[in-house]
Amino acid sequence: MNKSLFMRIVDRLSNEVDYFRQKKDVLGRLSFSPLQKCTAAIRVLAYGSAADAVDEYLRLGxxxxxxxxxxxxxxxxxxxxxxxxxxxxxxxxxxLLYIGEERGFPGMIGSIDCMHWEWKNCPTAWKRQYSRGSGKPTIVLEAVALYDLWIWHAFFGPPCTLNDIICLII
Structure with a gap:
């Protein structure tokens, strides 16, 4: 995520969602900043890490x-x-149909793609279930994206549940 987008999200959340406003406690000390809170949330969501993994980096439990x-x-x-x-x-x-036709793809509204992402933090008990030929656990991302990177559909799932042929039929 680029910095300007992240800062736009932080700004909107801190101005419009009470939880993200920085406040003072009874002793007059400032609480966690909106930047700390949003960074913690993004790190947990983006990396799939445990909630306590941001403790050392951001100093919150x-x-x-x-x-x-x-x-x-x-x-x-x-x-x-x-x-x-x-x-x-x-x-x-x-x-979208008009833009597809202009680009030489009549009847196409977007491009669908499936890809495997390595799952570093896969629980040990699930590793065989989420592994393919490489032996490393992966998770499948299926996405329909447009020329301007607007995503209309995204799905994460275990490997072998989706492939390009199945995705094209859907």
Whole structure:
């Protein structure tokens, strides 16, 4: 995620979601900053790490990190859901079909792709279930993305549940 996008998210959350506002406690000490809380949430979500893994880096405990993730997800849905977490409208589909036709792909609204991502923190008990030929655990990302990188559909799942042929039929 680029810095300007991250800072835009931090700014919106700190201005519009009470949990992300920096406050003073009874002794007059400042609480965690919105930047600390958002960084904790993004690190836990992006790396799939445990909530207590951000303790050394950001100086907040596991319970606080879990609250940061919970409030972060709720805040993102509240602030950005209507614009970014929605189904395409008929006007969107017409625009996408037009752009596809202009680019030489009539009838195409986006590009679908499936890829395997190595899962570094896969629980030991699940390693064989999530491994393919390489022997390393992976998770599949299926995504429909447009020319401008707008993602209309994304799905994570275990390997061998999806492949390019199945994705194209869906």
């Amino acid at each position: 596991a319970a606080t990190a879990r609250l940061c993730v919970e409030h972060f997800v709720e805040g993102i849905i509240y602030l950005f859901g209507d614009e970014y977490l929605r189904r395409p409208t008929p006007a969107d589909l017409q625009r």
